[in-house]
Amino acid sequence: MTNPDKVLGFLDVTGDWDPSLLFVLGGAVSVTLVSFRFILRRPAPVLAPAFQLPTSKAIDAPLIIGAVLFGAGWGLSGYCPGPGLALLAAPGNQELWLFVPALFAGQALFLLWRRFFPQ
Amino acid sequence: MSHFTPLSALLGGLLIGGAASLFLWLNGQIAGISGISRGLLQPTRGQVLWRFLFLAGLVVGAAAWYVVSPAPVAREGFPTSWLIIGGVLVGFGSSLGSGCTSGHGVCGLGRLSLRSLVATLVFLSTGILTTYVVRHLLGGQ
Numbered sequence: 001m002t003n004p005d006k007v008l009g010f011l012d013v014t015g016d017w018d019p020s021l022l023f024v025l026g027g028a029v030s031v032t033l034v035s036f037r038f039i040l041r042r043p044a045p046v047l048a049p050a051f052q053l054p055t056s057k058a059i060d061a062p063l064i065i066g067a068v069l070f071g072a073g074w075g076l077s078g079y080c081p082g083p084g085l086a087l088l089a090a091p092g093n094q095e096l097w098l099f100v101p102a103l104f105a106g107q108a109l110f111l112l113w114r115r116f117f118p119q
Numbered sequence: 120m121s122h123f124t125p126l127s128a129l130l131g132g133l134l135i136g137g138a139a140s141l142f143l144w145l146n147g148q149i150a151g152i153s154g155i156s157r158g159l160l161q162p163t164r165g166q167v168l169w170r171f172l173f174l175a176g177l178v179v180g181a182a183a184w185y186v187v188s189p190a191p192v193a194r195e196g197f198p199t200s201w202l203i204i205g206g207v208l209v210g211f212g213s214s215l216g217s218g219c220t221s222g223h224g225v226c227g228l229g230r231l232s233l234r235s236l237v238a239t240l241v242f243l244s245t246g247i248l249t250t251y252v253v254r255h256l257l258g259g260q
Contacts, residue, residue: 023132024135027133028132031135032140032225045143045147058234063216070216073204075245077201081210082221084209089185095197102210
């Protein structure tokens, strides 16, 4: 997932498709699907007083529009936040020194926007 | 499909799922990278150190991997503007949509959240559509 060529190779379903990323997501979700059930049966996590889980269940415009914008940026650059940050460690890849500041700028822009248009 | 690497992909995925499980089990939180990083932009008491350490761990973990395995060869000549526009869209979109591949994808699907399933399907579809437009209509990389 930290290789943008593999990310775009995965998203490029009409081209020379590389399904590897499906195995990354599938592998990760196969673990969380099982483990989360057991973990969330506990009254509290091990090191904190309570679980802090998202409470919203709404399938609303911010969710959809946000996912659309996120998908567009992901498909354009080949990076999402986790791999983008991790790749700061990759020797010889200068792209992240543009992508990561832009990522934080996008988040800052959102916080500014929320200040003027609170939910 | 010559570049298909299912085994390392699956192994990496299992590790990501394991890490998200540990974080929920120990700290009781969702390992969503976009939310964790955005919190650093609005620093509040007691909410800075753990975020910083989590993200530092992400970078250090990758650095450790690149000690034993060569980093993927960086792309050459990838348009600067696409990296910047992509980054801003990823940052703004994941904030507005309350999550990215880790929060909605790995953790939300694990929690059987319908909201996360919808978000994941939407960003996968728009990612595929964007890649199609960029690679096949605009002739990009």
